[in-house]
Amino acid sequence: MAAITIDGKTIHADENLCVLEAALQNGIYIPHLCHHPDLPDLGACRLCVVECAGEAEPVPSCMLQVRDGLQITTKSERVDHLRRLAMELLLAAHPEDCSACPKYGRCELQTLIQYMNVSATRMHTRVKGFAEKEQPLLIHDMNRCILCGRCVRVCDSVRGVQVLQYNKQEMETYIGTLHDRLLKDADCRFCGACAEVCPTGSIRDAVNYTATEKRDALIPCHAACPVHTDVPRY
C-alpha cells in the first residue's frame, strides 16, 4: 500500500491502482468517462485531469499509477478549465436531444454535464450523420458515441473476442467491426458487455431499453458521484 495525498487528505491505496480509482474508492470524486474499474485505462476523455506535484502540466488521473508520496490536487482553475474544454469538445459532436435518447436518465455523459454545469459548447458543432444500425439484440447509434473505447476494451480484454474496433467514415471515427460487417456476421457472441459498459446511448440492448423503461432506469454512477446519491452504483 502507498500513501498519497489528495486535496490535503492522506489515503492509503494499492500501488496497482490508478490515482482515479484510488480516489473513487476513498470517496473522493474526480469526473471521468472513459475509465471503468473493470477495464484497462486509455486516457481518452481527459475529464479526469488532476494536478500532480512535480508535473508541469495536469495529467489524467486514470493514467497515473499510485506511488508513495504522490500529492494530487483535483480542483484548481487550470484543471477546471481543461475539464470544461474536454467536455465542450465532446459536446461539439454529440446530439443535443437528450430527452429523446433511450438512455435518458441513466447516461453518464448527461450526469457529468449536470455535475460540471456545462450546457453548451463554444466549439463549432457538427452532426456526425451515421445511420442507426439495428443489429440482432443490440442497437448501434454512433451519433451518440463519445469514443471512450470502453466497448472496444471490454470486447478485447474482458471477453477476448475482438469484434469491435475503431473505424473511419470520411473524417469521423466510429465503433464498428472489421469491414463493417453486422455483428452477427462478425463472430459476435452477443454477450452484451459492450452495451453494459457504454456510458451513453450509443450501444444499447435492443430488448431491455424500451422507451417506457428509460424514465424508470437507474443511473449507474460511481459511488463517489456527488450528483446522484440515492441510486445503486457500479
Ligand code: FES
Ligand atoms: Fe481518465 Fe477519461 S477517465 S481520461
